[in-house]
């Protein structure tokens with residue numbers, strides 16, 4: 053157990069604010085953030101974790117639960133698990149990282165068992181560890197985070213990072229929205245674990261995920277990668293929020309008149325559903341599930357049935373209307389670019405984990421069907437926490453460092469009137485939700501959307517600071533806007549179809565484009581190509 | 595979206611105010627209020643944490659739905675999610691019944 057005296061210290065602060073001194077600040081308290089916090093504390097670091105919502109219920113995992121890429125350490129099974137998804141991911145995965153994540157996920161899942169997670173036991177008495185119930189898992193992670201001596205700030209969205217004179221990241225500040233005051237954490241290293249960006253689409257548990265960590269990181273010069281792989285859409289009842297897709301593997305999909313939508317399927321046929329939805333309503337019925345499967349479904353994912361039970365629909369017998377909700381980078385693979393095994397970003401002192409970081413290393417350009425994201429969240433979380441703690445030790449005593457706030461949009465006084473966050477969020481949604489723009493991409497449509505998004509950015513970057521009651525919403529909307537621009541700029545740069553990225557004008561995969569697209573910038577967005585690891589290894593060997 | 599807090603059952607423990615990830619509720623001197631219904635993300639988590647089964651989240655994510663609380667209390671909807679995941683004393687054996695491992699890979 054870590055030394056309980058190793059706690060972040062609350063120092064005196066002006067009226068209306070609280071200030072902490074810590075070694076490591078973790079922003080975001082989902083699986084990635086809690087694993088980061090626990091792992092940093094185990095290394096002896098003094099840690100603060102700040103979450104926008106409540107650490108334990110907030111984020112995609114807490115609400116949804118996840119399958120986990122847990123594979124017994126048997127070489128044949130591991131090899132098959134790695135090979136299985138390479139084609140779907142467009143051959144952009146990196147075997148070395150896949151192997152690391154499989155090892156680490158195996159260890160961390162076993163720790164969860166030791167900590168009391170109630171894994172089910174199968175008929176042969178074997179504990180089954182490839183699924184985690186969200187509320188149960190995240191309640192346990194909150195408990196472990198507290199036990200490790202971490203100071204948790206709930207309902208405390210971070211707004212901007214702090215940097216020192218050399219440009220190294222040295223903390224962050226934000227608001228405590230239930231206390232109407234501000235927080236600042238001066239730290240030697242920061243882990244961004246703010247999840248992905250789902251553009252307020254109401255996909256399950258994800259309205260707290262607006263890309264805030266991306267915006268803050270971009271303001272200190274961080275880079276992103278694989279942002280074109282950011283257009284997964286998940287199936288849910290048309291009226292509801294439960295975008296859990298596994299059970300739609302047992303569904304038939306039909307038009308209004310009852311005839312079957314050709315080619316429609318949850319796996320491998322979701323684009324047929326999107327095309328049909330462009331024409332009119334689409335219905336589903338889980339009529340391929342037998343009685344045994346129905347029972348297993350009920351006990352495994354009780355929340356899947358809430359929308360049905362509460363509206364009197366029998367999903368196995370009745371047809372119900374479905375929709376596709378955008379999940380952006382939550383079940384996409386784009387995010388902050390990490391540059392080494394400790395999940396460091398390109399900016400000193402800044403680490404990234406979970407959906408805030410790219411998942412290209414283990415998923416390439418596709419993650420639908422889950423499991424890899426959860427494995428990545430726990431693995432990258434632990435690595436980032438350890439990396440940040442070690443970096444903090446190297447920095448040494450940080451007395452007398454002068455720190456500067458790095459945030460800009462919506463935070464600084466400017467010429468023009470402050471912008472309206474809700475209207476901006478809707479304007480971004482209008483560019484990223486439509487299937488004809490984002491599901492099915494094409495150069496002139498992407499350019500049209502980018503023109504409008506870039507114009508919106510020029511407006512908001514000249515707008516005045518938002519007032520206290522609007523500040524969180526304003527930063528969220530600005531983060532969504534920035535994310536949409538990295539996403540579409542990268543989508544234009546990849547002139548082929550690969551992974552989840554589909555170009556109507558380039559329908560085939562092009563073997564010469566087996567590379568990663570890096571992007572960054574705020575006023576001017578740039579992209580560039582980076583070789584895939586195998587190509588760079590080959591070069592190094594020459 | 596969150597639709598009601600049942601004033602008869604609620605003990606003003608304020609747990610829901612703490613746990614709601616999108617900060618929908620406000621504390622008062624008594625029973626919390628649904629202060630920002632439009633921010634509700636229909637995640638059902640407040641229901642899981644309410645020890646009194648005093649909350650009801652309607653499954654309609656995009657529109658508010660007026661609820662007849664008296665009629666609702668005659669159904670078993672309130673607290674149904676909490677019972678299903680095994681977070682009540684009577685149902686705690688359900689915490690370990692996840693059968694997802696039989697369903698993956700379909």
Ligand SMILES: Cc1cc2nc3c(=O)[nH]c(=O)nc-3n(C[C@H](O)[C@H](O)[C@H](O)COP(=O)(O)OP(=O)(O)OC[C@H]3O[C@@H](n4cnc5c(N)ncnc54)[C@H](O)[C@@H]3O)c2cc1C
Nearest residue numbers: 080082084104110111112119210247406407422423425426
């Ligand atoms: C419906 C659904 C089903 C899924 N199923 C699977 C599956 O079966 N298998 C799988 O592997 N993956 C699945 N995923 C993906 C998986 O949930 C995510 O990959 C995982 O939750 C990522 O963990 P995270 O900690 O990075 O982010 P999250 O769990 O999303 O947590 C991010 C946290 O950051 C906080 N935050 C955000 N902004 C700020 C800010 N400004 N300041 C402070 N805190 C902030 C949020 O409040 C939140 O608590 C699913 C996702 C969804 C939506």
Ligand code: SF4
Nearest residue numbers: 604605607608610644
């Ligand atoms: S959690 Fe339940 S009992 Fe507690 S304040 Fe909220 S509604 Fe009332």
Ligand code: SF4
Nearest residue numbers: 614634635637638640
């Ligand atoms: S359903 Fe979720 S978002 Fe809505 S009030 Fe309850 S906890 Fe908050």
